[in-house]
Amino acid sequence: MANIKRSPWLLHYDGSSCNGCDIEVLASLTPVYDAERFGVMNTGDPLQADILLITGGINTQNRDVVKQLYKQMPRPKVVVAVGVCACTGGVFKDCYNILGGADEVVPVDIYVPGCAARPQAIIDGIIQAVELFQQRSEEHDRLVRDMKAWGKRKPKAES
Amino acid sequence: MTVNRILYVIAYIVLAPFAGILLEGIDRKLSARMQRRVGPPLLQPFYDVVKLFKKQVISVSSTQTFFLLTYLILMILTGALFFGGGDILMCFFVLSTAATFLYFAAVASSSPYATIGANRELIQMMTYEPAVLLSCVGFYLSEGTFNVSRIAVSEFSSILYLPGFFIAFVFILTIKLRKSPFDTATSHHMHQELVKGLTTEMGAQNLALFQIAEWYELVFLMGVVGLYIINSNPWSIPAAVLVVLASWFLEILIDNTSARMKWEDMLVGTWMVTLLTAGVNLLALMLIKA
Numbered sequence: 001m002a003n004i005k006r007s008p009w010l011l012h013y014d015g016s017s018c019n020g021c022d023i024e025v026l027a028s029l030t031p032v033y034d035a036e037r038f039g040v041m042n043t044g045d046p047l048q049a050d051i052l053l054i055t056g057g058i059n060t061q062n063r064d065v066v067k068q069l070y071k072q073m074p075r076p077k078v079v080v081a082v083g084v085c086a087c088t089g090g091v092f093k094d095c096y097n098i099l100g101g102a103d104e105v106v107p108v109d110i111y112v113p114g115c116a117a118r119p120q121a122i123i124d125g126i127i128q129a130v131e132l133f134q135q136r137s138e139e140h141d142r143l144v145r146d147m148k149a150w151g152k153r154k155p156k157a158e159s
Numbered sequence: 160m161t162v163n164r165i166l167y168v169i170a171y172i173v174l175a176p177f178a179g180i181l182l183e184g185i186d187r188k189l190s191a192r193m194q195r196r197v198g199p200p201l202l203q204p205f206y207d208v209v210k211l212f213k214k215q216v217i218s219v220s221s222t223q224t225f226f227l228l229t230y231l232i233l234m235i236l237t238g239a240l241f242f243g244g245g246d247i248l249m250c251f252f253v254l255s256t257a258a259t260f261l262y263f264a265a266v267a268s269s270s271p272y273a274t275i276g277a278n279r280e281l282i283q284m285m286t287y288e289p290a291v292l293l294s295c296v297g298f299y300l301s302e303g304t305f306n307v308s309r310i311a312v313s314e315f316s317s318i319l320y321l322p323g324f325f326i327a328f329v330f331i332l333t334i335k336l337r338k339s340p341f342d343t344a345t346s347h348h349m350h351q352e353l354v355k356g357l358t359t360e361m362g363a364q365n366l367a368l369f370q371i372a373e374w375y376e377l378v379f380l381m382g383v384v385g386l387y388i389i390n391s392n393p394w395s396i397p398a399a400v401l402v403v404l405a406s407w408f409l410e411i412l413i414d415n416t417s418a419r420m421k422w423e424d425m426l427v428g429t430w431m432v433t434l435l436t437a438g439v440n441l442l443a444l445m446l447i448k449a
Contacts, residue, residue, distance in 0.1 A: 006206040034197050038199075039203055045354050047361070074214045
């Protein structure tokens with residue numbers, strides 16, 4: 001079983017965040033916190049990402065965007081909600097345009113609370129996400145193997 | 160002699176990815192140290208590619224994998240021709256063909272980001288091609304042959320005759336290796352105007368194929384740098400390795416200390432440098448040899 005948790009690539013999406021959490025997400029990549037020592041890369045490309053990191057709540061405008069980003073990411077994938085707004089909607093929860101946290105539209109795996117979430121907490125959340133990513137990858141491998149075995153058993157004459 | 164050549168080719172095909180992993184690992188580690196970070200482990204590029212092979216394949220266009228495989232095979236062929244002691248002119252022609260297939264792989268997806276990246280890749284090819292072709296001409300004028308196996312055993316290092324060509328070649332290496340300030344086609348770093356440019360629509364194993372081809376290309380280009388140094392004396396081999404490592408360090412330093420240029424500046428600047436170094440050297444060489 002190959003160890004793939006050494007290479008988590010992040011896709012950072014800023015929902016209706018106040019930019020507080022976004023600054024902290026970027027701070028965790030700076031020399032002080034240096035998330036790259038865990039192999040973390042911040043990619044802008046959903047097709048190459050493993051972990052979707054959402055900051056800010058979900059509103060009526062970004063609902064479809066978040067859904068589409070999630071769909072564009074190849075399996076195995078993990079979703080991390082950073083900051084209290086992405087977890088529940090936060091102080092904006094009762095606003096007319098806010099639907100709530102990121103789990104309104106995509107299945108969130110790890111919740112990182114805080115306003116704004118501190119870089120230490122964000123890195124801790126990513127490390128937990130990475131463990132889950134490894135687990136999902138093993139499940140994915142098993143699925144692929146089973147599907148291949150099933151394909152071999154299937155009689156060819158039908159096609 | 161033939162057995163030796165086959166051994167070199169096999170050694171290249173087997174060992175080049177490992178050398179590529181180490182060189183790129185050193186790049187990421189050194190870049191991190193230059194930015195006062197700890198940086199990822201040395202084998203990080205290897206972990207990345209292993210992961211990419213295990214991800215689900217989502218591809219907009221099924222021909223993309225075919226184009227990328229062709230790119231990889233042509234890249235291996237380029238290096239095999241070179242390390243097998245073949246014709247250096249042929250090597251660079253095959254290399255250009257490989258680069259064309261990379262262009263096809265990018266435009267096959269019809270994504271706007273990938274297409275702009277691919278167009279910029281074509282501009283980059285136009286930018287570095289004169290220096291590459293002039294290098295071949297330089298090798299021919301100084302050694303009287305295009306044959307790598309004969310250039311490698313010449314009496315004096317080619318760099319003695321070709322210092323200008325060497326400078327021009329190291330200059331365009333920055334373009335070939337997709338490093339800042341000339342990384343217009345693919346942005347290596349996050350959140351930029353082209354997302355990931357050329358590679359935007361490549362995910363999972365397609366990106367892994369691209370990455371492996373890059374390692375082969377890196378080792379081939381470093382081999383060409385070494386060819387400038389190597390001669391019939393066995394002591395020239397460690398010297399060539401030292402020069403290769405020094406030029407790799409220089410690339411990393413330039414990458415970390417410069418911002419991206421506009422393509423017009425890149426084109427004009429590179430052609431000027433090529434003309435002033437390789438062009439002047441070519442004139443001098445023709446006067447000496449005539």
